[in-house]
Amino acid sequence: MSRPTLPAPDAAWLDSLSHAALEAAAAERVEAAWRLAREVYPGLPRPALWFDLRGQSAGQAHFGRGGLRLNRVLLAENRRAFFVEIIPHEMAHWLVRHLDEGHRVRPHGHEWRTVMRDLYGLAPRVTHGFDTRRASPAPYRYTCDCREHHLGARRHARIAAGQRYYCRHCRQWLRPVAEASV
Ligand SMILES: [Zn+2]
Ligand SMILES: [Zn+2]
Structure with a gap:
């Protein structure tokens, strides 16, 4: 390097x-x-x-x-x-x-x-690895098989409680993304 x-x-x-x-x-x-x-x-x-x-x-x-x-x-x-x-x-x-x-x-x-x-x-x-909470009104990032989804705190909490959401485009369940892209 x-x-x-x-x-x-x-x-x-x-x-x-x-x-x-x-x-x-x-x-x-x-x-x-x-x-x-x-x-x-x-x-x-x-x-x-x-x-x-x-x-x-x-x-x-x-x-x-x-x-x-x-x-x-x-x-x-x-x-x-x-x-x-x-x-x-x-x-x-x-x-x-x-x-x-x-x-x-x-x-x-x-x-x-x-x-x-x-x-x-x-x-x-x-x-x-930036903290993006202030930068985004929908800070929770999820993915499916076709795109990225940004969810707000309420839906994120529902998922944590066991509810599942699917993508209406590819019909796959949303799953969390660990890191934010550049
Ligand atoms: Zn999709
Ligand atoms: Zn890049």
Whole structure:
């Protein structure tokens, strides 16, 4: 494992930032990650940046909209992790997708992992351990055979008490998901 190529920000400085200053600093971090990615692919377009992602996901590269989305609640609560890992993670998606004209590679496949390791010097993790209770009104994640379901506290408690719910699309029982994706 090589060392991270984006220097880690000072934790005390990060914690001192107002929400507006934090988002401005995150935009600068995205810019720095983008400049590194352009060393691999000089034609890589600059992604737009939004802080409008909600729920359990920390970040998302949104190719239809042409940019990256970050979860503002999780960013404020997990500042260092966003700067060290989440922003490079999403920029790696942005880079791999633009290198892959046929859109054939898997989102967290070999190409993405290689960018994380070799360009950003990071372990290619695909889940985060953030506490998502404040970020999501329906914080309990379940899965079936076709999609993810977000349940509120009441249905989650009913399941814990023995009730079962099934997915109306694939008709499989919902089962809990352990970790939130990035
Ligand atoms: Zn289903
Ligand atoms: Zn990802």
